[in-house]
Amino acid sequence: MGAEPGGYIRQMETLIGNEGLSNQFELVGAGISGNKVTDLYLRLERDVLSKQPDIVVIYVGINDVWHKRLAGTGTDYVKYTEFYDAIVKKLQAAGAKVVVCTPSVIGERKDNSNEQDGELNMYSNWLRQYAKDKQLPCVDLRTEFQNYLIANNPANAEKGLLTTDRVHLNAAGNQFVAKAMWKTVKTVQ
Amino acid sequence: MGAEPGGYIRQMETLIGNEGLSNQFELVGAGISGNKVTDLYLRLERDVLSKQPDIVVIYVGINDVWHKRLAGTGTDYVKYTEFYDAIVKKLQAAGAKVVVCTPSVIGERKDNSNEQDGELNMYSNWLRQYAKDKQLPCVDLRTEFQNYLIANNPANAEKGLLTTDRVHLNAAGNQFVAKAMWKTVKTVQ
């Protein structure tokens, strides 16, 4: 959905255009709805490496956690870290610069009382540490979303601020992600 | 386990004795390992009302959340609140004073990064509000555990401080719960 009209990839293009940098960046969406880290690994050559990207922003984790509850088919924490690391190594071996993202939200309550906040925090802790250890830039969407919701969700609503349904981004959410990603991507040398 | 030697019920008896109040309190454990709120409702007459208690401390919720992940047989949030309220009404109709407890922990990490912290927070939020609305005393074990762990768990270990295995209380944990419960129970008029 990020690559569709109004999606955060399309909104990043607008931000890039506003800064007069359109001729320096070509944004290509490779996300597929419902994908987990294992799926990214399966189609890495075909859908990403084949395009010889300079920079790859990896944004995966929501479904890895969410599907544990939704269908019994989420990704074990340890397996998540193994597949993630395998993807980063393949990307780097191909000469791409990698940008890490933490998973934003499954539910917008601001006090860690959304059903799967524990796991999102757990996976995000690993991603932050991994990015630090590997000296990779990290778009910390989880922290940015949480800070935004603490400031802007007085009723502690579980959806409707940055998502339509607890998970999928609404217009404001796409704008929010676009800004956060661009802020980091523009610093990649 | 709370009613076994070293368990929090036995440790409360010691605290009561220390204050010279042993002749005013008789503590009876009615908990059964693995029970959820539905189980308490099923055996309320037989195991609790039959003893004509003056005060009933309800401490249930860990298994209701934990078994969602462990066995696919946890308790829906809405059903939890319905059964809980039905238990309280039956107890009050029988003349017992009710003390509410929030569920402590499934994992001792201090930063809400234990797998099921989100749901424990969610169920605890409801219990706190319910106690307030019904003017019932509340032993807020979840908040007390979290505050203790923030102060005493610098390595962010997931077990070993107040539990043996993320869930079951060790000696310090039993002591901690005994103190917290007694502090509230002694105020019940």
Place this chain on the structure above:
Amino acid sequence: MGAEPGGYIRQMETLIGNEGLSNQFELVGAGISGNKVTDLYLRLERDVLSKQPDIVVIYVGINDVWHKRLAGTGTDYVKYTEFYDAIVKKLQAAGAKVVVCTPSVIGERKDNSNEQDGELNMYSNWLRQYAKDKQLPCVDLRTEFQNYLIANNPANAEKGLLTTDRVHLNAAGNQFVAKAMWKTVKTVQ
């Protein structure tokens, strides 16, 4: 849904009328969507015993199994049997005759290759044995559905024969259940 127009309770009334027995039977639906055996126990007095029924047909089990996968909140096998038995005892103590039903299907494939066939068979085995031990009539919907599907589902479709969506009955399914229930209910002395 069984009590709505076209539902199996309404269709049983037609079958009863066809046999000229309408003045001997009054059918009252007490089912609520999404209920499990624990929910039936919770509202037994209010919704069933209060009506002083002569005969009670208990049809529960689909959600107890289905919700394990759907939401992590199904009913443990042993707890299912405990609550079921508690319900039967309360009904019999109130003078009602009890009719047992096995759960029909979650998916209509005929070769035990629907996701939760194993558990439906497991719970049904218990119900059949329980009915036998307690000398209660049993509407063995599971066996009747399976036999029907073996005979009528050559493409091994997972829905569309007796259900709309693997679980909820279509018109033919409601007719099928009505016939099966009536066949047994009419024999209750």
Place this chain on the structure above:
Amino acid sequence: MGAEPGGYIRQMETLIGNEGLSNQFELVGAGISGNKVTDLYLRLERDVLSKQPDIVVIYVGINDVWHKRLAGTGTDYVKYTEFYDAIVKKLQAAGAKVVVCTPSVIGERKDNSNEQDGELNMYSNWLRQYAKDKQLPCVDLRTEFQNYLIANNPANAEKGLLTTDRVHLNAAGNQFVAKAMWKTVKTVQ
């Protein structure tokens, strides 16, 4: 465990030796406890292709189903088929002959009343059809186990005949798998 002393790989070696064919076969175990189809794909080059095998017996599926219930981290049916097919294609591209196996059991009850029989049947149906379509030999362990249990499990026990604990093979189970695999492997040209 299949590669340890007494495991089915070691027992196949004995069968091969009994037929005087030890100089024609070298058996190498590459299984890792708890692995699912995604894990096999992740380490295919390192642990299998690097050894330039002539024949590869793929036996995966138990954990893909079991972990849905055990940890919420099983493998979606469609993803199972995608990763499986990707593995077969890589093996064939490397010149290896592939042997398919259906997953045996999670529980030894003979009447499809083990908790996850539905899913094991579902995944096995796909594997049988896939092997047929691709003209690959198939060790149909599921059918062989089921036939054995129908003949030899009169008490409908859930463990103890071919497994120790519903899943892991006992001595008889290892012998049973060894015979079934060898019967097929010896026919591979």
